Structures are given as structure tokens and as C-alpha cells.
Amino acid sequence: MVSPSKIVKILEDLVRIPYYGLYGKSVSNELIIESDEEGAPHIYLYSLVDGSKKKLTSEPIYSTATPPDTPVNRVVYTRDVSRGKELQQIFYYDLTRNTEDKLVEMDPIRIFGLTDAIEYIAFTGATSKGVFLYKVKGHSLEELVKLPGFGIVYMARGSLIVGTGSLSGDPKTWDLMIYDLSSNELKTYHPKPETINKPLTIIDREIVFETNAFDPNRNVLVKLNIDTMELDELKFKHRDYEEIKPVEHSYCRYIDNEWFVIGRKEGRSKLFIDGKLVETPPGSLGGLVKLDNKIYMTYSSLKKPSTIIELDLGNGMYREIMGGKLPEEYRDSFGEVEFTYIKSSDGLEIPTYIVESRLAKKPGPTVVYVHGGPWSEVADSWRTMISALILTGFHVVAPNFRGSTGYGSEFMKLDIGDPGGGDLEDVAAASRYAVESGLANKLFIMGYSYGGYMTLWALTNKPDLYEAGVAGASVVDWEEMYELSDALFREFIKTLFNNKMDMLKERSPISKIKNLKKPLCIVHPQNDTRTPLKPVLRLMDKLLELGHSFEAHIVPDMGHAINTIDDALKILLPAILFLEKHK
Amino acid sequence: MVSPSKIVKILEDLVRIPYYGLYGKSVSNELIIESDEEGAPHIYLYSLVDGSKKKLTSEPIYSTATPPDTPVNRVVYTRDVSRGKELQQIFYYDLTRNTEDKLVEMDPIRIFGLTDAIEYIAFTGATSKGVFLYKVKGHSLEELVKLPGFGIVYMARGSLIVGTGSLSGDPKTWDLMIYDLSSNELKTYHPKPETINKPLTIIDREIVFETNAFDPNRNVLVKLNIDTMELDELKFKHRDYEEIKPVEHSYCRYIDNEWFVIGRKEGRSKLFIDGKLVETPPGSLGGLVKLDNKIYMTYSSLKKPSTIIELDLGNGMYREIMGGKLPEEYRDSFGEVEFTYIKSSDGLEIPTYIVESRLAKKPGPTVVYVHGGPWSEVADSWRTMISALILTGFHVVAPNFRGSTGYGSEFMKLDIGDPGGGDLEDVAAASRYAVESGLANKLFIMGYSYGGYMTLWALTNKPDLYEAGVAGASVVDWEEMYELSDALFREFIKTLFNNKMDMLKERSPISKIKNLKKPLCIVHPQNDTRTPLKPVLRLMDKLLELGHSFEAHIVPDMGHAINTIDDALKILLPAILFLEKHK
Incomplete structure (x- = not known):
């Protein structure tokens, strides 16, 4: 039994571990870095000469552009100006003048793809009217095409x-x-x-x-x-790439006459330079900035918070130049990290990460953690939600159900036209495996976004499998979500359901909610414009009518994305306190 | 700035401080005591001979009967068998046989007045059909009258x-x-x-x-x-009573040819034996059991958790025989406790308790704490919610607005036919006084039940007065509350509104919610049958539509009454975290 104050202490320590992302390099050979080390995402300039760090942005940012490969003299990013509703405006920091400005006068809009091509900036944006491609040249906005x-x-x-x-x-x-x-x-x-x-x-x-x-x-x-x-x-000069056969790719650039590729396989990254494998620690790599004879990447694993590493191409030596640290006292809590394939009901092999907690017995309380997306994955990379479970004494089973990324697009495509179908069976199979393999004596389910949907969906379709569940930012009603969505998320839903719009109702947790048997904890951002709160309130009303036990926590002024450590704590705290109570 | 983990630690320590209530005395001269020292209310038998304590009840209880004055060989109490919906059944513990049993087979019902007359038991109960008076003789139930x-x-x-x-x-x-x-x-x-x-x-x-x-x-x-x-x-033998003129009375019995009276004045209790004042520490007394030449009472104050004290009538000496202790480290946090009268807008003097926190500057963040009822009061007695504010660095102003008890029934009656009218002005006057007197530089408002109503009502009617507010188990819509109520609460509403049913809409926060300007935290029990959750969900929907910032926490399997330390924490934790954020 972990006391509430101990839980909060753990979660506070955990959410304060910053992440680090690499934006690019400046014209004066500094690294441009994104981090939430001050509680919310900001952009920093990091000098490789003296290790000094300078915060560029005055206010937290929402997202950054894909920068050009060449050294930049500006950094382009957006800010959510809608208290989490993801309506953004574009800003830039001029590294020459040391000034920050709005790039263009425009109505706030959902921006979800943004790139700086030096001569101009391009982005995709959505309104209720459609998804549009825009260009900004100088300070003027042009709608290129719907x-x-x-x-x-x-x-x-x-x-x-x-x-x-x-x-x-x-x-x-x-x-x-x-x-x-x-x-x-x-x-x-x-x-x-x-x-x-x-x-x-x-x-x-x-x-x-x-x-x-x-x-x-x-x-x-x-x-x-x-x-x-x-x-x-x-084609590459060296053969390693062809032998290892990465399944997906997160980075590919032609720099100084060589191909730099980060390939991915079974949730881990491999770095290839012109096809030659470069030894890296097991886990996930990202970013990649080349400066002279050194490259910089972000690195993390399920056990290790994100860091920025420097690889000297001359001698092959690594150096961690900055990184989030898991406080010493928690390091022993992480047990084994296992990657395995679990056979689903139809025989499909489901790639799954299993992380044991040394604070739990074996068999012990186990959370089936369902990732969001669905086109996403639990890889061998740092994930605060999983760590929170490990540090509070839960084993974690994280199935990359059909539809997940990381295992090739054929696998990813399996969810299209069947959300809540085969993927639910995959999650259920991983859950049963947790018990059968001797890991779990009590099963819980938890997820955020599509993972929240799957939590509700599993609790209503497999009502005896879990003791309790935590549904974060969940989809309750695909039909109402569609109605409330802007063009981007309407297109997303149509794509996910393969245009079979009559499936929306049938695959919605609200239509099966009377099957729910076990305690449910709902955590939802107030201003979520992807999985809106409105249908969740309707679900609560229905649960109330049915006399079903539930708790709910609505986080104010927060949107779908968890951007600040404050919000992370507000999402995690009720979830973990709830699970602990049912442990 | 108090960190979340520090806040939880404080609240954990605070809610764990048990309360003690006196039920009566057993035929073998033991005290029968009610306490939540094991996390939820139970009944204990306390031996005055060896100080041993024996738990009688197997499961938590909901309420106890008014016992006879003579020594008892049974203890009568109810249990909520409806996860907080206050539908109860009656149980008794037979002290001779050491057995616990259901007293009578009956459908669970709202019981709100229960007394043991030895030969029979009487109680008032409400269903949707009416308020009834019942008698139980032996094990059979009789409905006496509607x-x-x-x-x-x-x-x-x-x-x-x-x-x-x-x-x-x-x-x-x-x-x-x-x-x-x-x-x-x-x-x-x-x-x-x-x-x-x-x-x-x-x-x-x-x-x-x-x-x-x-x-x-x-x-x-x-x-x-x-x-x-x-x-x-x-009439009494001695004159003290007549000189002191208590305003209300919480206890009056004729024992061994003497009158034992606990009178109340300005939120403090005075004990009189046949009219003669007996010195007691400033605060609130309750219970009273006489055993030989000793009397036992409960005692607490705004600074001191509840205790059971023994008064030796022979030598006038006191002894604390058991009591909740505020941990040493928190004792210095309580500053001055002041009782004062604050002039309301119409000149009415509003009796008000002001408790300063030594952890806050002066002027500093101040919470106007509005009690429930409305026919209740903040007296000089222990109150976890007020202590929670003091220990986390808020001064507290607790006005006993018109309608409060403790100041004579003329004062209490002032609310009948005008809830949300004069009482709101009283709360506002106390709030302004907090600033003008140099106590407050930032005002917050918080309350539970009618205090939750008043919080919403003040935030919508005096939208500039407070920085933020916490509405616990609040009334959002009197009309819908009336519709959802059983006969007891329908009669309560009719009485409170003096049968002016057209006022229900006009005095409902939901009808003025668009006036809300400041952040709002809603905390509500799921199974509340007094102030139901359903209209609160509707309020949230409306707030969402209006784009107004709010957070909400729904506590599962909990009713209106805060009965367990778990539930107390679930109510207090989000409230204090919210206030801290806006401090």
C-alpha cells in the first residue's frame, strides 16, 4: 500500500524529469533544443563551446517546425492561443536580432504539419471547413490548396x-x-x-x-x-542496413555526401551511416544534427529518460551532453524490460513490451497500458505514464495491437476499417497472457486518447477481464466526436473507419456502457478538441442513471496534448490514486 | 508555494485525526463511543477501569440513535447500504450477548431521526412518497403516521x-x-x-x-x-444560567435530580449544573454521560481536534481520556482565532469566526469558508476543512450568515423564504471586511453543500469579488434538485423557500452561470441524494459551451455526507490543490 503523499511525491519527481528534443543547429554552430525543464516546452540555444544554455522563447510553445538541414538563423514554432483547443499561431525567433515575433497575422487555426524551407514556411491547417495547405512568405499568408x-x-x-x-x-x-x-x-x-x-x-x-x-x-x-x-x-554503400532490414524509419537525410538513417525495428532504433550500423545503446533515437565530425541525437529507453547524446564520428565515442535523470532512489524499481510477441485470437503475433516493477510481487498487480493513436506505439523509449505505474508498484504490459506503428505499414493498416475489432482482441490476448505467464494476479487497464477509448471499450466488451480501468481523454461516442470535430478529425475518423460510417455507433463505448461491471476512473481535459469532453459528460450522466460506480476528473484549461508538468500531474495523480485503491 | 506532495501529506495527516462522539454508558459502566479512528465510523466500548477499547461494529456505521439516559445493553445505529445514497437499515449490538444484528427486516430507507426508547425504537424516514414516523418493537416495524x-x-x-x-x-x-x-x-x-x-x-x-x-x-x-x-x-437552583443567557442549547437532561444543560453562545458552549456554570475550556462541548460522580463530554475547538474529557464533579478536575491530536509540527500554523460581528449591507450584524494562518502573510490569501445547512454554523469547534486551509497557508473567514444556527431561532429564520438573498449579502460583507481589515489580499470562496451553493451563487452574483472558488456538493439547480429529491428534501426545499416555488429557478446558479468570471473547481460525490450530481453535469455542459474554465472531480461511491477519511481526502485534495494554484 503506497500512501497518497508518497504517490504524489513519486509523480512530482517523475513529471519534473525534463524531455529534450533537437530542433537543429544555428548559424553560429549552437544546438537548438526543445525542453520542458522549466515546466512547459520552451526553446533553448545550447553552446557546445561552454555548455551554456539560453532560453529563447518568452512563453511556452506548442510545436516546432521541421527545420531545414542547413544551419538556421531563425526558429519557427507555434503557440496554442486557445487554452488547449489547439488553435495556434506561428511565431519565430530571429537568432540574429534576438527577437521573437509573430510570423504572420492570421486567425488561430489547428496546425498539424509545419516546416521551414528558409525562403518560405509551409503548413497544413484545419478549420471546420476543410484541411488546407498554406504557405507563408515573408509575413504574408497564402492558402495554396484545399x-x-x-x-x-x-x-x-x-x-x-x-x-x-x-x-x-x-x-x-x-x-x-x-x-x-x-x-x-x-x-x-x-x-x-x-x-x-x-x-x-x-x-x-x-x-x-x-x-x-x-x-x-x-x-x-x-x-x-x-x-x-x-x-x-x-541504395547504401555498406551492407548492414540490408542485413538488419529495419521495418520503419524515423530519420533519413543526405548530409555531407552520406546517408544518415535511423531505422526502427521491434521498438528500438538503429543508426546507419551510408548503410553501416553505428553502435548505439538499446532504445530510441531521434533528432540528429550533424556538426563538423559529430552528430547529436536524442536518446531514451523505457528505463531511461530522454537525453541528448553526442557521437564523435572520429573515434566512435559517446557523450551525454544533457538529459533528464531518474532520481537515484527510483532506479531499482524498474525490473526487467521484455519484448515479446503474443498470439492474438486469430493467430496474429502482437509485439508487446512488458516492464516489471520490482515493487510488485510476481504475480502481482499489472496494468495493461494501451497506447494512443491508434497509429502510434509503445517503443523502448521513455514514457512517463508507464514509469508512473512501475514506480508505484504495477507491472506493465503494453501491447502494440494491430494498427500500431513500428511494425511496418501492413500491420498499421490492419486497424483501418476495424477499430475496436481486432485490436481489442489483441489487447485482450496480451491481458490474458499477463496472467498465464505468471506476471499478473490482478489486471487493470489504462490508456489515453485512443488508449482511453480502448480502455472503455475493453471494460464494456470484456467486462470480467479487468479489476478496474482508467480512461484518459477517451473516445466515448465516435458519432458525436465526428459531429464536434473539425475537418482534420473528420477525415481521421473517416479514414480510421474506412468510410464505414454506420460502424461509428456500433463501436462506441456509450452504446455498450450497460455492460460495464468494474470501477472506472475518467480523466479528461476540459478543452480537448480531438476527443471532446461533451460526450464524456453524457457518459457520466448515463453511468449515474445506471447506478454504476465511476470517478471523474476534468482538468481545466487543458487540451488533448499533455504539454506542461502541471497537466501531467493532474492527469496522472487521479489515475494512480485510483489504481492504488483497487490494487 | 506548497508542493502537491506536501499538501497531500498535510491533508493525510489531517484527515487521519479521529473524531470522538459519546453515545452513552453501558449497563456495566463502560462508555460507548463513536469514532473513525480506523478510517470510518465505528462504535467502541471503552473501559474506564483499564482504559481498554473494544470495537463493537463489524462494518462502518452511518448514524447512531439518541440513546436512553439510563445505562444500555444495546447500541442502535444505521448503515448506509446504498453506496452513499443514504438508504439505510437499522442494526444493533447486543452488549449482553456480544452479537450484532439487523434490527428489523425492511427496505432500505432514508432515516434521519432515530431514537432508542428501550421498549421500542422510533425513527423518521423518507421515501419518494412521503415522510413517515415509524416504530420498531421487538423486530417488527410499524408505520405510525405519514x-x-x-x-x-x-x-x-x-x-x-x-x-x-x-x-x-x-x-x-x-x-x-x-x-x-x-x-x-x-x-x-x-x-x-x-x-x-x-x-x-x-x-x-x-x-x-x-x-x-x-x-x-x-x-x-x-x-x-x-x-x-x-x-x-x-427554572434552575443557581443564577449563572440566567446571567449568562445562553442563546441556544445542545443538551439538556435531568439526571440524579439535577439539570445538566449545555448552552451555546457565540459559537462556544457553557456547561450548567442546575444553573451553575461549570468552568470548561473555550470551545464546543457535546455528548455528556454521567457515571457516578463524573461526567464525560466531547470537546473541541477550531484549534483542537475532538477529545473526550472527564470532569470529576467532586474536585472539579478535568482529564482528557482520549482524543485526536494535531501533529506537533502543525500546531504553530494556527494563528489567532477571532470572533467578531460584521455589519451586512442592511445593517444586520453577522457573527463571524476568523482564523489566521501563520503560514500566510498579512494581508494574504484568504478563503471565505461558507458552511452548509443553511441551518448550521461555524462554531468554535474542530473543522477539518478549515484546518486544511490554515495548514496550507490561507487565512479563513467563516461568516455565520443569516439563517445560521447558534444565534437564536429568530436569526435562523431570516433565511426562510430568502436563500441566496440576504445571506449572500452577508457572505459578501464578510468578504469585503476581510480585505478592509487588512487580513486578505486575495479572496477565495469555498463551501460544501449549502456552502457549495453559496460559492457558485457568490461567484455568479459577485463575479469580481473572488479570485476563484471551490464548490463542494453544491446546489446548481433548485428546481431539478426538487424533482430528484425524496419527500424529505422536497419538504426541506419548500420550507427553505417558504413555499415560493417560483423562486427556485431565479435563485439557481445555473440560471446565472454566464456571469461567472473566475476559475471554478467543482467537487461532487457521485451518489449524492441531497444535492444530486445530475444538474452538476448539466452545469459542466453549460460551462463547456460558454468556454468557461472549470475543473471537476467526481468522487465515486460516495454520498453527501463525508464519512470516511478516504472520502475526506478525495474532497479536500483537489480543493486545496486548486486553491494553491491560484494562490
Whole structure:
């Protein structure tokens, strides 16, 4: 039994561990870093010469742009100006003048893909009217095109703005989205129907992207010449890449005549330079900035908070230049981290991370942690929610159910047209495995966003499997969510359900809520514009009518994303106190 | 700035301080005590010989009966069998056989007045159909009468069952309710119209009660002979009582040929034996059990948790025989406790307790704490909510607005027909006084039940006065509350509003919610059957629509009453964290 004050102490210590992200490098060879070390995300300039750090932003930021690969003299980012409703404006910090300014006068809008191409800035934004592609040149905004579906800008170089999205009417086909400024044309491209294609970089008129078009088991790297529409495999000098066969890719750039690729496989990252594997610690890598003969990346694992590491390409030596530290007293709480495949009801193998808590007996209380998305994953990277469970004495089982990323786009596509179907069976299979394997004697379920949906859905469809559940920022009613959504999330729902709109009702927890048997804890941000609170209030009303036990916590002035340590604590605290009570 | 973990630690320590209540004495001269020292209310047998304590009840109890004055061989109490909905069943512990049993087979019902008359048990209970007076003889239940209004049993002796209530159709007249078992008749009695009459004890065929019929400034003690209907003033041997003139009375019994009276004045108790003042520490006394030449009472003050004290009538010496202790480290946090009268907008003097926190600057953050009821008060007695504020660095101003008890029934009656009218002005006057007197530089408002109502009401009617407010178990919509209420609370609402049912809408916070300007924290029990959650959910929906910042915490499986230390923590924790954030 962990006392409430001990729980709060643990969670306070935990949420205060900062994350670090790499934005890029400045013209004066400094690193540009994003971190919440002051409680909310800010941008810092880090001098590699004297290790000094300077905060650039006056107010917390919401998101940053994909920067150019070259050294920058400005940093581009957005701010949520709507108390969590994700309506943003674009700001920039001028590194030469040391000034911060609004980039362009515009109505706040949902921005979800933003890139700085030096000569201009491109972004995708959504209103109730549609999803649009915009360009900002100087300080003037231009609407380039209304997208025929759901698309996200990823990068822009020269005359090309590229992204990905379901743009040709088929939810199972995610095209390369290409806007050519030289012809002012929106082009979409997919090598084959029913393939997922995601851009990684642009070199002149060539777009490098990953696709599941050529191998059902992994996404391969290809390049498309936008003028000839010729498609080629990306080839490297060294053979390691081909032998290891990464399944997905989080980074790919051609720098100083070499390919730098971060590939991913089974939730872990591998760094390749021109196809040659570079030894890195097990876990997840991100970012990557090259400065002279050194590269900088972010690194974390399920046991290790995010850090920025420096790799000297000359001698292969590593150095951690900054990082969040798990306080000493908690380090022993983490037991084994196991990656395994669990057979689902239809035989599909579900890649699953299992983290044991040394504070729990075995078998002991176990939380099935369901990630959000659904197009996301629990990888071997730091996750505050999982750590919170470990440090308060729960084992954690985190299934990467069908639909998850990280295992190739064929696997990811399995959720399209069937959310709450096969994926629910996968979660249930992982839950049963937790008991059968001797890990769990009491099962709980918890998740945020799509994970919150899955929590409610599992509690109503498998009502005897869990002792209790915590549904964070959950989807309660897909139909009402659709009604309340802007164009982006309408397109998202249509894509996820493969346009089968009659499934929305049938797959909504509210329509099965009378099956609920076990205690439920609802945690929800007030101003959530992705999974809105309104249907959750209706669910509470229904639970009240049914006389069903529930607790609920509504977090004020907060949106879907957990951006500040204050909000993180407000989400985690009731969740953990609730689980502890039912432990 | 107090950290969340420090706040939880303080609150944990605070809610763990037990309360002690005196039930009576056993036939073998032991004290029968009620306490939550094990986390929830239980009954204990305390030996005065060896100081041993034995827990009698197997499960937590909800309420106890008014016992007979003679030594008992059973203890009668109820249990909530409805997860907080206050539907109860009656149990008893047989001290001779050491067994616990259900007293009578009956459907769970709201029981709100229960007394053990040895030969039988009487109680008032409410369903949706009405308020009824019941008798249990042996193990069989008899419905004696349906009450023509709102009445509460207080005591039964021999053939008389007495109580008080608005039974003659006029909400401003609270009759003595007398059920005579010798004639099977319900009688009501009031010396004058528009008077409040509350029974205190029965001696044979005489009922001793307090009434405001003869002095507008205080309730005097009188006795009524139920056969002759003759009314007499209660006279004592000694003169102290007459000189001190207590305003209300919490205890009056004739024991061993002497009158034992606990009178109350300005929130403090005075003990009189046959009119002679007995020195007691400043604060509140309750209970009173006489055993040989000793009396036992409960005692507490705003600075001192409840204790049971023993007074040796032979030598006048006191002894604390058990009590909750405020941990040493917190004792210095309590500053001055001041009692004062604050002039309201219409000149009425509002008796107010002011407690300073030594952890706050002066002027500093100050919470206007509004008590529930409205027919209740903040007296000089221990109150966890006020202590929680003091220990986390808030000064507290607790106005006993018009309608409060403790200042004579004329004062109490001022709220009838005007809830949210004059009382709001009183609360506002106390708030302004807090600033003008140099105590407060930031004002907050907080209350539970009627105090939660007043918080919402003040935030919507005086939207600039406070920085933020915490509304616990509040009334959001009197009309919907009336619809959802059982007969007892319908009668309560009719009485409170003096039958002016068109005022219900006009005095409901939900109808003025668009005026709200400041952050609001809502804390509400899920299964509250007095101030139901349903309209609160509707309020949240409205706040969401208006885009107004609010946070909300719904406590599961909990009713209106805060009975366990777990529930106390769940109510207090979000409240204090919220206030701290806005401090």
C-alpha cells in the first residue's frame, strides 16, 4: 500500500524529469533544443563551446517546425492561443536580432504539419471547413490548396512541399502529398493501391519516402523523381542496413555526401551511416544534427529518460551532453524490460513490451497500458505514464495491437476499417497472457486518447477481464466526436473507419456502457478538441442513471496534448490514486 | 508555494485525526463511543477501569440513535447500504450477548431521526412518497403516521415520541412534533405562530424544549405538560444560567435530580449544573454521560481536534481520556482565532469566526469558508476543512450568515423564504471586511453543500469579488434538485423557500452561470441524494459551451455526507490543490 503523499511525491519527481528534443543547429554552430525543464516546452540555444544554455522563447510553445538541414538563423514554432483547443499561431525567433515575433497575422487555426524551407514556411491547417495547405512568405499568408482528404505536411525544400495523407478517396491508401510550387499543382502519388507512403526527405527534385508497396513485412526506402516520376530503391554503400532490414524509419537525410538513417525495428532504433550500423545503446533515437565530425541525437529507453547524446564520428565515442535523470532512489524499481510477441485470437503475433516493477510481487498487480493513436506505439523509449505505474508498484504490459506503428505499414493498416475489432482482441490476448505467464494476479487497464477509448471499450466488451480501468481523454461516442470535430478529425475518423460510417455507433463505448461491471476512473481535459469532453459528460450522466460506480476528473484549461508538468500531474495523480485503491 | 506532495501529506495527516462522539454508558459502566479512528465510523466500548477499547461494529456505521439516559445493553445505529445514497437499515449490538444484528427486516430507507426508547425504537424516514414516523418493537416495524410536512424525531421516552418540524403548513413555524403512543395521535404544538421549537428532553409527560417564542434574541428553555398543555419556564437552583443567557442549547437532561444543560453562545458552549456554570475550556462541548460522580463530554475547538474529557464533579478536575491530536509540527500554523460581528449591507450584524494562518502573510490569501445547512454554523469547534486551509497557508473567514444556527431561532429564520438573498449579502460583507481589515489580499470562496451553493451563487452574483472558488456538493439547480429529491428534501426545499416555488429557478446558479468570471473547481460525490450530481453535469455542459474554465472531480461511491477519511481526502485534495494554484 503506497500512501497518497508518497504517490504524489513519486509523480512530482517523475513529471519534473525534463524531455529534450533537437530542433537543429544555428548559424553560429549552437544546438537548438526543445525542453520542458522549466515546466512547459520552451526553446533553448545550447553552446557546445561552454555548455551554456539560453532560453529563447518568452512563453511556452506548442510545436516546432521541421527545420531545414542547413544551419538556421531563425526558429519557427507555434503557440496554442486557445487554452488547449489547439488553435495556434506561428511565431519565430530571429537568432540574429534576438527577437521573437509573430510570423504572420492570421486567425488561430489547428496546425498539424509545419516546416521551414528558409525562403518560405509551409503548413497544413484545419478549420471546420476543410484541411488546407498554406504557405507563408515573408509575413504574408497564402492558402495554396484545399486538400481532398486528410494530409499532413512533413517537409519543404525549394519548390517542393511534401507530406502524406489519404488523399485519393481510399482510406487504405496514404499517398505522398506533393505540392509543386513551380507549377502550383497538388500531386498525389502511391506506387500501388492500398499502400502507405511517408516522405522522409527531399533532395532537389527527388523525394525519399518509405513504403510498404514492395515488402509486406517492412517499409522500404525509395526515391521518386518528381519530374520523371521514376522510382528507385535507396541504395547504401555498406551492407548492414540490408542485413538488419529495419521495418520503419524515423530519420533519413543526405548530409555531407552520406546517408544518415535511423531505422526502427521491434521498438528500438538503429543508426546507419551510408548503410553501416553505428553502435548505439538499446532504445530510441531521434533528432540528429550533424556538426563538423559529430552528430547529436536524442536518446531514451523505457528505463531511461530522454537525453541528448553526442557521437564523435572520429573515434566512435559517446557523450551525454544533457538529459533528464531518474532520481537515484527510483532506479531499482524498474525490473526487467521484455519484448515479446503474443498470439492474438486469430493467430496474429502482437509485439508487446512488458516492464516489471520490482515493487510488485510476481504475480502481482499489472496494468495493461494501451497506447494512443491508434497509429502510434509503445517503443523502448521513455514514457512517463508507464514509469508512473512501475514506480508505484504495477507491472506493465503494453501491447502494440494491430494498427500500431513500428511494425511496418501492413500491420498499421490492419486497424483501418476495424477499430475496436481486432485490436481489442489483441489487447485482450496480451491481458490474458499477463496472467498465464505468471506476471499478473490482478489486471487493470489504462490508456489515453485512443488508449482511453480502448480502455472503455475493453471494460464494456470484456467486462470480467479487468479489476478496474482508467480512461484518459477517451473516445466515448465516435458519432458525436465526428459531429464536434473539425475537418482534420473528420477525415481521421473517416479514414480510421474506412468510410464505414454506420460502424461509428456500433463501436462506441456509450452504446455498450450497460455492460460495464468494474470501477472506472475518467480523466479528461476540459478543452480537448480531438476527443471532446461533451460526450464524456453524457457518459457520466448515463453511468449515474445506471447506478454504476465511476470517478471523474476534468482538468481545466487543458487540451488533448499533455504539454506542461502541471497537466501531467493532474492527469496522472487521479489515475494512480485510483489504481492504488483497487490494487 | 506548497508542493502537491506536501499538501497531500498535510491533508493525510489531517484527515487521519479521529473524531470522538459519546453515545452513552453501558449497563456495566463502560462508555460507548463513536469514532473513525480506523478510517470510518465505528462504535467502541471503552473501559474506564483499564482504559481498554473494544470495537463493537463489524462494518462502518452511518448514524447512531439518541440513546436512553439510563445505562444500555444495546447500541442502535444505521448503515448506509446504498453506496452513499443514504438508504439505510437499522442494526444493533447486543452488549449482553456480544452479537450484532439487523434490527428489523425492511427496505432500505432514508432515516434521519432515530431514537432508542428501550421498549421500542422510533425513527423518521423518507421515501419518494412521503415522510413517515415509524416504530420498531421487538423486530417488527410499524408505520405510525405519514407526517404532514417535514419532521425529525429527536427522542422517545415511554409513550411519547418527540421531534421538531414544519408540520402546520407554515415554513416559518417549526412545531414540537409529539406522537402519543397512549392515544396513537400525532400532535403538533407551537406556543406562537412563526416560532421555532426544538425538543431537548422528556420527563414523564413533560417535554422540555427551546423556543424563540418569548425572546427575539435567544431561545429559552420551557416545559410543556402534554396532558394539561400547560407551559412553564424551566427554572434552575443557581443564577449563572440566567446571567449568562445562553442563546441556544445542545443538551439538556435531568439526571440524579439535577439539570445538566449545555448552552451555546457565540459559537462556544457553557456547561450548567442546575444553573451553575461549570468552568470548561473555550470551545464546543457535546455528548455528556454521567457515571457516578463524573461526567464525560466531547470537546473541541477550531484549534483542537475532538477529545473526550472527564470532569470529576467532586474536585472539579478535568482529564482528557482520549482524543485526536494535531501533529506537533502543525500546531504553530494556527494563528489567532477571532470572533467578531460584521455589519451586512442592511445593517444586520453577522457573527463571524476568523482564523489566521501563520503560514500566510498579512494581508494574504484568504478563503471565505461558507458552511452548509443553511441551518448550521461555524462554531468554535474542530473543522477539518478549515484546518486544511490554515495548514496550507490561507487565512479563513467563516461568516455565520443569516439563517445560521447558534444565534437564536429568530436569526435562523431570516433565511426562510430568502436563500441566496440576504445571506449572500452577508457572505459578501464578510468578504469585503476581510480585505478592509487588512487580513486578505486575495479572496477565495469555498463551501460544501449549502456552502457549495453559496460559492457558485457568490461567484455568479459577485463575479469580481473572488479570485476563484471551490464548490463542494453544491446546489446548481433548485428546481431539478426538487424533482430528484425524496419527500424529505422536497419538504426541506419548500420550507427553505417558504413555499415560493417560483423562486427556485431565479435563485439557481445555473440560471446565472454566464456571469461567472473566475476559475471554478467543482467537487461532487457521485451518489449524492441531497444535492444530486445530475444538474452538476448539466452545469459542466453549460460551462463547456460558454468556454468557461472549470475543473471537476467526481468522487465515486460516495454520498453527501463525508464519512470516511478516504472520502475526506478525495474532497479536500483537489480543493486545496486548486486553491494553491491560484494562490
